[in-house]
Amino acid sequence: MKKTAKAQSETAFDQVQKFYQFMNSNKLEVIEFSKDSTYIKLVRKHNNAVHQIPVFAPSAHAAPAGKAAPRAQAPAVQTGETIKAPMSGIFYRAPSPSSPPYVREGDTVKEGQVICVIEAMKVFNEIKAEFTCVIEKVVQENGKPVEPNGDLFAVKR
Secondary structure (H helix, E strand, O other): OHHHHHHHHHHHHHHHHHHHHHHHHOOOOEEEEEEOOEEEEEEOOOOOOOOOOOOOOOOOOOOOOOOOOOOOOOOOOOOOOEEEOOOOEEEEOOOOOOOOOOOOOOOEEOOOOEEEEEEEOOEEEEEEOOOOEEEEEEOOOOOOEEOOOOEEEEEEO
């Protein structure tokens, strides 16, 4: 009986190796297999420019106790030049609650500089400036959802 269990485990390991080789040779990100009581799922883990950043509570600058916080309003449509969200997700101005924001109003930003992060499907995507500019206004509220092409910052080149 022990030989059978060992033969099955070797077979399962061999299957995983074959799926892994198939996944690599075809440059797949995810592969799943299910047959009878066997379920295999392989997911490629990347070490690229997307950095995992811990999730934090929105607004580290909450109103003091006893004072009413101003009611949140939908971001106004900007008439000048803006930096827009490349994807939908949750907008964060800083990498963590205790960190300062990436940019503030009045800051000069260089092309390629990180200006915020957008969390999409538990992945924090760094959003970089596409050109050198001055941040005139932060349009989007920290910790709130954004839609693709939604205004994040009003800027002046």
